[in-house]
Amino acid sequence: MAAKPERQPSSATAGFFQTYPIIPPAYTSQNQQGNAQTGPLPSDDAVLTNILKLYLPNPLPTALDQSIHDFARTCLDPTTLRLMVDCETNHPTLHPLNTFGEVNNTNALHTSEGWRGLKDIQTKSGIVAHAYRSVPEAGEYNRRIHQFALAHLWSPSCASVSCPAAMSDGAAILLSKHLSASANSSTAGQDPEMLRKVLQGAYDRLVSFDPSYAWTSGQWMTERPGGSDVSRTETLARLGSTEELAAEKAAFGGAETDGVGMPLGPYIIDGFKWFSSATDADMVVLLAQTSKGLSAFYAPMRRTKIMSDGSKVSFMNGIRISRLKNKLGTKGLPTAELEIKGMRGWLIGEEGKGVKKISAILNATRLWTACGAVGGWGRALAVSRAYAKVRKIKGEQVLAENKQHLRWMAGETVKYRACTHLAFLGVALLGIAESGWESAAKGTKAGSWLPKDKTEADSLLRILTPVMKAECSLWSNWGLRECMESLGGVGYCENLEDGGVMNIARIVRDNAVNSIWEGTTNILSEDFVRVVKGRAGGEAIASLDRLIEALVGAVATDLADSAHLVRRQWNALKAWLSSTATEEVLYQGRDVLQQVQELVCALLLMIDARNTGDPLDKVIANRWISSRVEQGKKSLHKQSLEVESENDAHIVLGIPPTRAGRTQSKL
Structure with a gap:
């Protein structure tokens, strides 16, 4: 009998080393072909692809498709990641005095090379500018969807340079409203023409692609x-x-x-x-x-x-x-x-x-916060997926073969998809409010249910922005914690090696501010109540009611049971909002925000399932409705353990179940 090979101790240079996960780009051009066996290469972040197909012209204009494809790779480029790591290791410093103790009025603040380099990439890529300047080859489209698709990709790689981008975008919105001489300027002691010239100069710089x-x-x-x-x-x-x-x-x-x-x-x-x-x-x-x-x-x-x-x-x-x-x-x-x-x-x-004027910036930065939050969450899920494919747990088994793990992460993926759809609904509405339905929605799959009136889009933004900002921020905080845990001890460490792409802990820390900055959840709850119980509350609720009815109508033909369930729950909530005293609504404000989020997300996921025709997207909508809308009632969508575990793998890893027909379930 042959002797067993003698075991050797591990060392710093010998023994087991974990295979490094490959984080693929979140978006891949629809024109990029794989091979005869695999077909077109899929995007790693499937919900982003679905959103682009929903809100942009079909087929997606080549110029926009290529722009997003290229930028997805810029966000993971080693040069970009090195700049991100530099921001983490070389923090801003303050130098208030010069050598001889005089106040330093010229260059007291020093920022890192990484910070400045990321700002340059951001400007060249048009993270702000694309909202104001169309890509000529693309024809008419919702510029905001293109802009925020780039921002979604950029958020987890940019070390928060998206913060000045958000404020710059808000400032550009405000200044654009004041680029003509106004009657009150002269009475305020200002030369109207000079004011216009100054604001125009500032606006031109805010929307420029040139870092210099x-x-x-x-x-x-x-x-x-x-x-x-x-x-x-x-x-x-x-x-x-x-x-x-x-x-x-x-x-x-x-x-x-x-x-x-x-x-x-x-x-x-x-x-x-x-x-x-x-x-x-x-x-x-x-x-x-x-x-x-x-x-x-x-x-x-x-x-x-x-x-x-x-x-x-x-x-x-x-x-x-x-x-x-x-x-x-x-x-x-x-x-x-x-x-x-x-x-x-x-x-x-x-x-x-002033408060009314500054609200133009607040509304923009709150939308940026919601979108940035889900962008970071999307990257963390990408890391979790990639890690699960290579992490060995039992013999040669990898984490991606563990049913319990996949069930857990499938639940997180469903939540992420729902919140991402919610955030991009706000983006789509902003585009209509600025450019009109004819330019921003006509001919798109969403055009049939998006509001055709700019005033209606503004009203919906007013009522939904606090919901989006509060709920996307909170849910992403919870979701990022789950992603961090999915990596075990590796997730808890500040991994700055290899470009820091594995550093979920950093995203967790950075994302924590989103539920505080631009209004805590309580402040946003008060803002929502101020809208629905204020002088224009009836019209605000009516605008949301019209959107929900339009969404229900869009999916009711083949998804009737679930659509009518959402409608019944919305009608009950609508009646309660109208009949309940303001103090009581405010007392339950956080719960109300979440209810609105859950109902709107349910409809958006059904819209997604109808548009793609992919059985997996029906499964995702089913799961959201079962967990968030049915509220403890017997599930309309119960599946066998075998089918559920196959669907888990499909949701998390993009691997179709062995029997694709099993994912097909009635909504």
Whole structure:
């Protein structure tokens, strides 16, 4: 009998080493062919492909298809990932004084090479600009869907440079509404034509593809007394007197322009901002009190000073960084407390109407938050899938062959798909509100049920944005925790090696801010209640009712039972909202947000199943309805253990069950 081979001890260089998972790009062009056996190469993130087919023209214009395909690879390119890791290891630093102790008014904030490099990639790729400039070869389409498809891919790779992108997008929306001279500008002590020229210059930079020319914007609202209660703002703004402005001009060597040569505004702003994200921005939109109340202002971050030798130096525009915030996540993002003293700015719109003006930015950044949250979740699921395919657990068995594990991750995948559909519904509505149904939805699969009126789209955004922002943020936080656990101890570690693509822990930390920034869940619940129980509450609920009826109508022919179930539950909730006192609705506000989310997601998943005709998408819709809508009743969609486990594998890994017919179930 042959002797058993003698066992050898492992060492740092010998023994078992885990095969490295391959993380494929989330999106692959529909024109990319595999081979005769496999057919076209599938996208790793199937829901993104389905969403593009739903909201963009069919067939997908080649220019858009290729744009998203190429950017999916940019997001996983080693150069991009190295920049991301650099952000994690080289955090922003503050240098408030020069060598001899004078205040450093020129370059007090230092950011990493990684941060600056990622911002350049973001600008060149048009993460903001594509919302404002169509791809000519693509014809008419919803520019917002193209933009947010790129942002979805970018979110987990960008080390939070998407934060200034979101604020820049919001600022571009606001400035675009004020690019014509307004009647109140002159009465506010401002030259209307000069104001228009300044805002046009800033807008052009916000929507540029050129990193050497483009700007990013900050938004400063949060202060020590109020948090989300901006009515307690302590920052003050007033028109500078002729004497004050002349003296200041002399102090700056005769210069009265910003860092790129545009005139400074006539308002002088003083105060303290408690939280400023992306402090390295080029401009800011902020709130300040005037004699007529809370008002919105535009200000450049830098201004020019002419030195005694005639040279021009760029100084901070009355801004001193007090300290940088030490946060749980978003480590590369420079977030600071700011003292404002003598900042020069321009009033945007009418005095005392600042909250209304700033809401244009808030609505955009809340949508960005929802989409960014599901984008990070999508990457974490991709890592979990890839790991399951190579991680050995029992002999030669890999994790992907463990039925319990697949059941768990299939449940998480269903939740991710539902939330991603919800976020992109908001994106589609924003595109219609801006460009109209004819340009943004006509000829698409979603065109039959999306609202044709811009006002209706705006109304739906007003009622659904707090739902999207709150629920996508919360659910992604929970989902990311599950993805981290799915990797075991590897998931808990801050893996910065190999480009950091395995570092789910970083995504968990970065994503945690999404349920706080731009309004906590409670604040968003209050916002939702303010809409449905306010003066225009009846019309707001009616607009959501019309959308739900349109969705039900779109799927009722072949998915009648589930569609009618959702309608009954919505009718019950609608009646309760209308008949219940505001205080009671507010008390249950968080639950109400989740109910709306669950019902709308159920319909969107049914729409997805109808459009694709894929039995798997019916299974996914079934599972969401069984777990979220039926509420403990006997499931309409119960399957055998064998069929369920086969479907789990299909949902998680994209592997069709051995008997494809078994996935077919009636909704």
